[in-house]
Amino acid sequence: xxxxxxxxxxxxxxxxxxxxxxxxxCGNVSEExxxxxxxxxxxxxxxxxxxxxxxxxxxxxxxxxxxxxxKGPEGLDKVTCLGYYKGAWKELVQQIKYKGQPYLITxxxxxxxxxxxxxxxxxxxxxxxxxxxxxxxxRGFNQAEVLASIISRxxxxxxxxxxxxxxxxxxxxxxxxxQRLRNLRDAFSVKPGYSDLREIVWLVDDVVxxxxxxxxxxxxxxxxxxxxxxAFCLGAGKEE
Amino acid sequence: MSPGLPxxxxxxxxxxxxxxxxxxxxxxxxxxxxxxxxxxxxxxxENRLAQKLTNRMKKENMGVQEKVRWQDxxxxxxxxxxxxxxxxxxxxxxxxxxxxxxxxxxENEFRIVEKKLGVSxxxxxxxxxxxxxxxxxxxxxxxEQVRSRYFCRRxxxxxxxxxxxxxxxxxxxxxxxxxxxxxxxxxxxxxxSVDVPGQTQVDTDKCKPDQTVRSYSLEFTFAQEKAAxxxxxxxxxxxxxxxxLWAACGAGKTEVCFPLIDSFLRQNKKVLFAAPRQDVVHDxxxxxxxxxxxxxxxxxxxxxxxxxxxxxxxxxxTHQVLRFYRAFHLIILDETDAYPYxxxxxxxxxxxxxxxxxxxxxxxxxTPSAEILLRVKSQKCAIVRLPVRHHGFPVPVPEWQxxxxxxxxxxxxxxxxxxxxxADGPILVFVPTVALVKEWTGVLKMAFSDLxxxxxxxxxxxxxxxxxxxxxxDINIFVCTSILERGITIKGVQVAVLFAxxxxxxxxxxxxxxxxxxxxxxxxxxxxVFIYAEQTQAMIQANRWIQDQNRLAEEWGCLNG
Numbered sequence: 001x002x003x004x005x006x007x008x009x010x011x012x013x014x015x016x017x018x019x020x021x022x023x024x025x026c027g028n029v030s031e032e033x034x035x036x037x038x039x040x041x042x043x044x045x046x047x048x049x050x051x052x053x054x055x056x057x058x059x060x061x062x063x064x065x066x067x068x069x070x071k072g073p074e075g076l077d078k079v080t081c082l083g084y085y086k087g088a089w090k091e092l093v094q095q096i097k098y099k100g101q102p103y104l105i106t107x108x109x110x111x112x113x114x115x116x117x118x119x120x121x122x123x124x125x126x127x128x129x130x131x132x133x134x135x136x137x138x139r140g141f142n143q144a145e146v147l148a149s150i151i152s153r154x155x156x157x158x159x160x161x162x163x164x165x166x167x168x169x170x171x172x173x174x175x176x177x178x179q180r181l182r183n184l185r186d187a188f189s190v191k192p193g194y195s196d197l198r199e200i201v202w203l204v205d206d207v208v209x210x211x212x213x214x215x216x217x218x219x220x221x222x223x224x225x226x227x228x229x230x231a232f233c234l235g236a237g238k239e240e
Numbered sequence: 241m242s243p244g245l246p247x248x249x250x251x252x253x254x255x256x257x258x259x260x261x262x263x264x265x266x267x268x269x270x271x272x273x274x275x276x277x278x279x280x281x282x283x284x285x286e287n288r289l290a291q292k293l294t295n296r297m298k299k300e301n302m303g304v305q306e307k308v309r310w311q312d313x314x315x316x317x318x319x320x321x322x323x324x325x326x327x328x329x330x331x332x333x334x335x336x337x338x339x340x341x342x343x344x345x346x347e348n349e350f351r352i353v354e355k356k357l358g359v360s361x362x363x364x365x366x367x368x369x370x371x372x373x374x375x376x377x378x379x380x381x382x383x384e385q386v387r388s389r390y391f392c393r394r395x396x397x398x399x400x401x402x403x404x405x406x407x408x409x410x411x412x413x414x415x416x417x418x419x420x421x422x423x424x425x426x427x428x429x430x431x432x433s434v435d436v437p438g439q440t441q442v443d444t445d446k447c448k449p450d451q452t453v454r455s456y457s458l459e460f461t462f463a464q465e466k467a468a469x470x471x472x473x474x475x476x477x478x479x480x481x482x483x484x485l486w487a488a489c490g491a492g493k494t495e496v497c498f499p500l501i502d503s504f505l506r507q508n509k510k511v512l513f514a515a516p517r518q519d520v521v522h523d524x525x526x527x528x529x530x531x532x533x534x535x536x537x538x539x540x541x542x543x544x545x546x547x548x549x550x551x552x553x554x555x556x557x558t559h560q561v562l563r564f565y566r567a568f569h570l571i572i573l574d575e576t577d578a579y580p581y582x583x584x585x586x587x588x589x590x591x592x593x594x595x596x597x598x599x600x601x602x603x604x605x606x607t608p609s610a611e612i613l614l615r616v617k618s619q620k621c622a623i624v625r626l627p628v629r630h631h632g633f634p635v636p637v638p639e640w641q642x643x644x645x646x647x648x649x650x651x652x653x654x655x656x657x658x659x660x661x662x663a664d665g666p667i668l669v670f671v672p673t674v675a676l677v678k679e680w681t682g683v684l685k686m687a688f689s690d691l692x693x694x695x696x697x698x699x700x701x702x703x704x705x706x707x708x709x710x711x712x713x714d715i716n717i718f719v720c721t722s723i724l725e726r727g728i729t730i731k732g733v734q735v736a737v738l739f740a741x742x743x744x745x746x747x748x749x750x751x752x753x754x755x756x757x758x759x760x761x762x763x764x765x766x767x768x769v770f771i772y773a774e775q776t777q778a779m780i781q782a783n784r785w786i787q788d789q790n791r792l793a794e795e796w797g798c799l800n801g
Binding site: 095137 | 348402403405406407410412420421422423425
């Protein structure tokens, strides 16, 4: 009875008052999931991204210094990231990953969807970067899968969980660039049973640093007939 | 079900995992099974479980493979898998008990304990299991089902977000987010308070405030001595479970509690000094440390890394208190009517949960809420009054200045008011919102170009540094939101409340802001000015409240001024 009364009260409040929403990053009242101040501070909507690794660049450039000198990933057709992986945005991504809050990605859909439509050519399928089954079992979810499924659902693009992570690699964050590439060698494969791979896919992951994971996944996809691989991530670095 | 997340998709992943049987039931359900009447020791199961818990922490294994029968775990003998050399080390085990005593540890906190003890995850789990089997501790699911709702065991909240995990519907507690959210895939370890054997109870009669050998940094006035004595009587003689110490702003209510704290500490009892705000906690800890130098007083706040060092006297924000379970004999809750504590059922639950069943609470405030006054009226809460400041001068009654603060002319008027105030000391300018802090800091910087003007608010990264500068006298005008409304003493400070008629300001907030003036004995006078466009009930009530307090002080014959 008390429960029922409480629920009635909550619903009555919703009927009479507009619900106040808060910015996911700074906690200030905001009509959007991320307020305009935080969007400017972390998303840099006016700055270009490095087409090869997704890094946020200074104006007028199209590729970062690493990629220009051939140190960046080469197997991807285009990479874009939403925000600068630092401060409150980094904290939010880590909350999602490590503190069991994948539902927060749903709140971000409003920001993610316009971004991917604007920066990536239309695909035939959305493919998440896979997680090793052990880690998946430990965490209970793969944030890239949740992100890809939201994009797929919102844009009505087929979702295809094409890839398997067959090697449980050391976390990339603990390694240097060369070690990262070696660490990921033969880590991915196409799931058995997938023969008719789509021509253009969006590869989705949470964060990109050197781009090794995306590159390795793109390599596997392209070996199996995919023509173009575009990647989207929530966070990336920024070239100073 | 969380909208937008296809459950089928995530569950389909489990098909690819060997020996993985995804449960379609909520993850919380396995934790409350009916116990078999005669439990059979299943050594294999225990060994597997030990391995599983260890592996989960090491992130090596496949995670939970079956329903975890928590009650079975706690009843059975120590699994052989845990029976390793370090478990025989009684010294480390005792250290573990001291660290974890009265705490509820979530999985993500295990690492801090491991580091502190210098043991591996498996060894720590062994100690935990040993404590569980000795009957002092328990493993708990994060959520508890009561009728149709789930409640977080750590914060008592039923405010959760549901999402489809590999193991079925999973819940993440939303009210725990401030100290790290928990979800139903995790476990909670709770170690009950264990009274240290061999420590004799001190006769409470020997701990009377007037008989204590301790001398405090502040010499008690007659009113303070009276309040301290009355407080002691309420707690030790009347055994009041809850006592309200209603004191004037700047009356030294924290110090008045020192003899009581001392009496508990001398009985080897644990004391918690809690406050809803970081600034108050950081302000109080050095004062306590100065007066209780033989104790290592721990400070727990969101601004500092988590400290697991055991302590007899802990100072913590009310959010951090959620980490404790029946740990304290005495809780002193400062600024009991302040945001975010007031109106937060979660923080209130945290305080009640951190108190031992036989524990006592002292609530300190200058502006008690209607709710606590009602409890006083119904005799559920005892009351002690301290209506006079320690220096014996009355609390300044706020002056009112009508000013809409909209045009150039009103700014000229404001400048005149502030110029008069600055002659007596630095000015604390309160505004109701963060946006107004930024705006008015700019305006005042232009108006007082020869003075240093700064502004700060709760999420300002440089907040603490600026407050230190203001305390040192390096800032002349400090614009802020309610962050400095309470628990802070700055010598010679003058107060101006802009937009005092704002709906965000209630009578209590206005009293507290005005109460920042004239707190130190060197400068017992000060001015508080309310700048308003329309007179409000809150302003009238605030003035009346201060006047009543001063009148009572006069009746007690304690006023100097």
